[in-house]
Amino acid sequence: MTLYGYFRSSTSYRTRIAMNLKGLDYDNVTVNLAQDEQLESEFKALNPQGLVPVLQADDLLLYQSPAILEWLEEVYPESPLLPKDAAGRMQVRALSAMIGCDIHPLNNRRILQYLRNELSVGEEYVMAWCNRWMSEGFAALEKRLAQEENRGKFCYSDRPTFADCYLIPQVSSARRFKVDLTPYPNIVEIDTHCRTLKAFADADPIMQPDAPSA
Ligand SMILES: N[C@@H](CCC(=O)N[C@@H](CS)C(=O)NCC(=O)O)C(=O)O
Known part of the structure; x- marks a missing residue:
């Protein structure tokens, strides 16, 4: 998997924590927010909102960190991050x-x-x-x-x-x-x-x- 994010972005950070807690390997691609790279057409082709994170998982392009976390929980249920009840x-x-x-x-x-x-x-x-x-x-x-x-x-x-x-x-x-x-x-x-x-x-x-x- 490849995580498009930025070191200081809270939403990228929360996604990294969830992936680490589940023991998942991923590559990082930096989208430099300080240089407004999120607004460039190359990144907007991945996410028209111009916001990180985006997670590429095979041919799936995932966006919105709450949805990404839910997807991770469903697809990788080991080390659950939600209670049972x-x-x-x-x-x-x-x-x-x-x-x-x-x-x-x-x-x-x-x-x-x-x-x-x-x-x-x-x-x-x-x-x-x-x-x-x-x-x-x-x-x-x-x-x-x-x-x-x-x-x-x-x-x-x-x-x-x-x-x-x-x-x-x-x-x-x-x-x-x-x-x-x-x-x-x-x-x-x-x-x-x-x-x-x-x-x-x-x-x-x-x-x-x-x-x-x-
Ligand atoms: N609801 C979105 C929010 C994403 C978001 O706000 N990302 C910030 C970084 S934490 C961003 O890309 N900001 C770029 C900007 O403000 O131009 C999510 O949770 O994924």
Whole structure:
């Protein structure tokens, strides 16, 4: 399989974590978002939305990371990333959607570039925008995690699920935008635990071939 992505893209990062947790091998193709390669016709032929990730699996071209994760779960059921019971699956998908639908899209590059370049919003206010939506999203997520009776070492139970694949990249992004994480002890605890695991560590942006060397 070939993953078209970018080292710092949260949606590529969540896909890498899921693939690593399932022990799947894949090649990386870099789509450099900093150089707007996602908008070039060559990439738009793969995904007319001009968004990474895209996963090529034989003659299948998969797009939209939530759909990619679901496909991986169906086709590679070993090391499941969803609980066995319907209520558990609902909970994991809901926690994932809190991040994937309601936090990440507001802070995506194209949104921030629009604020900067077309609305002439200064960097200080761009940071404030990101902080606002990440903090609000994390506050609700923290409450959910604190109340979740099935919370274990991970967001749900003692096994990693989709929710952890979504959470860890979003925490990375929050750190990059200097969001204060002290009000979210459950989130920080899960993040700290996940980062001790190879599947998560290998998916980290700094470990990717397109990451700038230190
Ligand atoms: N819902 C899509 C969102 C994909 C997405 O937003 N990708 C970002 C990187 S994390 C991107 O390609 N951004 C390019 C841009 O904003 O121009 C998914 O989950 O795959």
